[in-house]
Amino acid sequence: MRATLMYGAGDVRVENVPDPVVSLPTDALVRIAASCICGSDLWPYGSMQPQDRPVRMGHEFIGIVEDIGSEVTTLRRGDLVVAPFAVSDNACPFCREGLHTSCAHPRAGFWGGTGEGGQAEAIRVPLADGTLVKLPVAPDSALLPSLLTLSDVLGTGHHAAVTGGVDERTRVTVIGDGAVGLLAVLAARRLGAERIVLMGRHRARTDLGRAFGATDVVPARGGEGIEQVRELTGGEGTHVVLECVGTRSAYEQALGIVRRGGVVSRVGIPQYEDAPVGFGSLFRHNIRLAGGPAPVRAYIEELMPDILDGTIEPGRVFDAATPLDGIPAGYRDMADRKSLKVLIRP
Amino acid sequence: MRATLMYGAGDVRVENVPDPVVSLPTDALVRIAASCICGSDLWPYGSMQPQDRPVRMGHEFIGIVEDIGSEVTTLRRGDLVVAPFAVSDNACPFCREGLHTSCAHPRAGFWGGTGEGGQAEAIRVPLADGTLVKLPVAPDSALLPSLLTLSDVLGTGHHAAVTGGVDERTRVTVIGDGAVGLLAVLAARRLGAERIVLMGRHRARTDLGRAFGATDVVPARGGEGIEQVRELTGGEGTHVVLECVGTRSAYEQALGIVRRGGVVSRVGIPQYEDAPVGFGSLFRHNIRLAGGPAPVRAYIEELMPDILDGTIEPGRVFDAATPLDGIPAGYRDMADRKSLKVLIRP
Incomplete structure (x- = not known):
């Protein structure tokens, strides 16, 4: 599949990488419907030392569950889901207190640390039951940009x-x-x-x-x-x-x-x-x-209804959209402040 | 009267100074019944540069109101009062929010900035209505050490x-x-x-x-x-x-x-x-x-009843007592950690 890799400051490429697969029984494989570039992606884009092993980019996405591991119980193939920017089990003491970004599970953490990124065609999601939240809309809903902001901003x-x-x-x-x-x-x-x-x-x-x-x-x-x-x-x-x-x-x-x-x-x-x-x-x-890093997982249930009923329209922060191939230009435009936030439609 | 002056690190003296008097209509003159040396006094005691104009010391005291200005309405001669370590009008927006240490009154602030100190025989108290709190005990009450801790610690x-x-x-x-x-x-x-x-x-x-x-x-x-x-x-x-x-x-x-x-x-x-x-x-x-600096004025009404009924006995932090002349030795003992906190009985 195609995915976004950062090789160093100013050097973002969309390249072919091995297709992700379910590798642990708690994983899900998600086909990405919408993702985006984050302001925080611009920090490494501005300063990262060149390196041989590029970093997979993207920590905000909505997608369709394509496969699940044997221990995943809350998701099914075909579910439309949103992913917070941090993987968590939604079960440890910190998650129960609403601090999912400090989840104590050894496989919890930020995207990138997982070797996966959301600026891609598909992604393997660890701790899928804890991390992913189902969306009660169709994949072609006009609300997708606003719902995508539940993942981070x-x-x-x-x-x-x-x-x-x-x-x-x-x-x-x-x-x-x-x-x-x-x-x-x-x-x-x-x-x-x-x-x-x-x-x-x-x-x-x-x-x-x-x-x-x-x-x-x-x-x-x-x-x-x-x-x-x-x-x-x-x-x-x-x-x-x-x-x-x-x-x-x-x-x-x-x-x-x-x-x-x-x-x-x-x-x-x-x-x-x-x-x-x-x-x-x-x-x-x-x-x-x-x-600190927002435990956005803790807030999705509270914020989503306001998006679904039109009370708020946070998706208005997206002022540009691109398929995967336009991602390097999207980074450039955001760094040059020509774009506020770029939506990616793989 | 006698008062405590710091001339520099390690140099604390009890000397004769002019008797304080009511100088503004919102002042009170208080004859001190009990005061003490504070851990925070040890910072300048350890590091203050020698100076010609010594600093008046002491920001915790209980005393008897001896005189009041014409605009003081809540106090009378003979009242036993405790003073917080910060002067405040107890009326400005910050005081009303319980942040008396950020009182907006131009004459509010910490003792010392007032040119007065509590390690003395008597003291002029600015903004007396706002600053002082009456104590419902006699001046010879055994509770005085515990009540004195309401002023700071x-x-x-x-x-x-x-x-x-x-x-x-x-x-x-x-x-x-x-x-x-x-x-x-x-x-x-x-x-x-x-x-x-x-x-x-x-x-x-x-x-x-x-x-x-x-x-x-x-x-x-x-x-x-x-x-x-x-x-x-x-x-x-x-x-x-x-x-x-x-x-x-x-x-x-x-x-x-x-x-x-x-x-x-x-x-x-x-x-x-x-x-x-x-x-x-x-x-x-x-x-x-x-x-930050504790708005102790905001807490006195809540904490005092627990002292009066014996639920708490914070005065146990005083492990030494001295008349005024022993104050220099009291500083030394606290700096040397021979004393935890020295009570002063002028």
């Missing part, structure tokens, strides 16, 4: 808002106008926030952010951006800052914006290890730090 | 447990066997925690920690300490780690001990600014970071 934006404690009493700033940032806006609105400041400088994206619920847009960054958000909030800053970028400068921007006693919730993968947390940053005013 | 231990989300479902580790650490144990037990690991190496202190509710004591630090706590908790670590020291090594120890999805709650004043917060430390497993 919608659940990730929702996680930012949940771990930030967003509700109707909190004012919120979202840093970043990528797909996750925009869906963090949508999630914050959905959880009741009435004042949502979106920090981003790409007009088409921030316009979508406004459609999702942003009440204010601040294109400025750094000190100027901080000052503008403070001006919008009577000098106080916002109770919650959803940091959806992952750079240290975005973290520092969040520190400048968060209200005393507030929360900085991070879902952008940190591209730094050390950062200010002492008396002059977090400690003095009891600022809390939250977030 | 009990409320600080309680704050660690509250911001850590301690309840009957959480396992807890407390790092540090100083007065705050020991009272964090007491607070965690009071909030329902059934498994409390105390990390400390001073037998007399950890014995008091056991009396306060610690179920396990781990004297080892660093990697060895982390391993021992993990062994005690089935490899998982504890849901909450209350970091009551303030060093970067204590922070890193907390990272090693906290369970996936758990909380590191800090109340020891950080002696560092940057620390690990990235994918390899907090982010990967959704570890949250919480804590």
Whole structure:
């Protein structure tokens, strides 16, 4: 079959690879109906050292179950399913607490670590009963793009808002106008926030952010951006800052914006290890730090009904679509910010 | 009157200073009945550069109201009162949310910033209506030492447990066997925690920690300490780690001990600014970071009844007492760990 491989920074290829098969009794084989390129794929696309053993790409997909192992009990051939970006058994203590991204099963983990990727024609899914969730629509449903966001970006934006404690009493700033940032806006609105400041400088994206619920847009960054958000909030800053970028400068921007006693919730993968947390940053005013890889599996049941009944339309983050062969161009367009998020239809 | 002044590291003197007076209509003048030396006083005692203008010391006291300004409405001469370690108006939006240490009033702040200190015969208290809390006991009550802990160390231990989300479902580790650490144990037990690991190496202190509710004591630090706590908790670590020291090594120890999805709650004043917060430390497993200067004013009404009825006896952290003249020796004894916490009876 055809699959997407990254050989190094800027070097993504769609190549022939061996067809995946069910190899463990808990596996499923899924024929992919829709997948996509993630903003987080752009980190290695920008910086990966060239290597002989390329990495299989893609951690968001919807597909049709084509085969199952002997121990798979909740799925059948022909089921349409969505996969979270992390494999989990949905049964260990962490999964039961809703922290599927910290699943204790030895075969749990992120796609890529499994040797498989979703930007392909098909995929072997480990721990299929725990990982996959059935979708109650037909494979040609117009809802597929929105349902695909359940695999990562919608659940990730929702996680930012949940771990930030967003509700109707909190004012919120979202840093970043990528797909996750925009869906963090949508999630914050959905959880009741009435004042949502979106920090981003790409007009088409921030316009979508406004459609999702942003009440204010601040294109400025750094000190100027901080000052503008403070001006919008009577000098106080916002109770919650959803940091959806992952750079240290975005973290520092969040520190400048968060209200005393507030929360900085991070879902952008940190591209730094050390950062200010002492008396002059977090400690003095009891600022809390939250977030991490979203346990999107825990949120699918809650979020899916709102997609099915049209309350939310997160699939609007897809502004381009391509078959497999167009994936290298899709990476380029996303890196160049010509595309917000590219849908893949194998 | 006599008051305590710090001139530099290791140089604490009790000297004659001008008598304090009511200078603003919101002030009160309080004759001090009991105060004490704080673990946090040992940071400047260990490192302060010598200076010409010494710093007034002491931020925990109980005393009798001797005079009040014309706008003070809730206090009368003769009232016995306890003062939190931060001055606040108890009226601004932050105070109303229970975050008195971030009070927005321009005259709010920590003692010392006020030019006053509690290790003295008397003290001028700004924003007296907001700051002081009346005590329903006589000045010679045997409960005074326990009630004095409401001014800082009990409320600080309680704050660690509250911001850590301690309840009957959480396992807890407390790092540090100083007065705050020991009272964090007491607070965690009071909030329902059934498994409390105390990390400390001073037998007399950890014995008091056991009396306060610690179920396990781990004297080892660093990697060895982390391993021992993990062994005690089935490899998982504890849901909450209350970091009551303030060093970067204590922070890193907390990272090693906290369970996936758990909380590191800090109340020891950080002696560092940057620390690990990235994918390899907090982010990967959704570890949250919480804590800061405790808004002890917010907790006094909740905690005082348990002292009055004998349910808790936090005053047991005082293992020495001295009149004013013994304060320099008291600092030395606490720095040398001969005393846990020194009570001052002017």
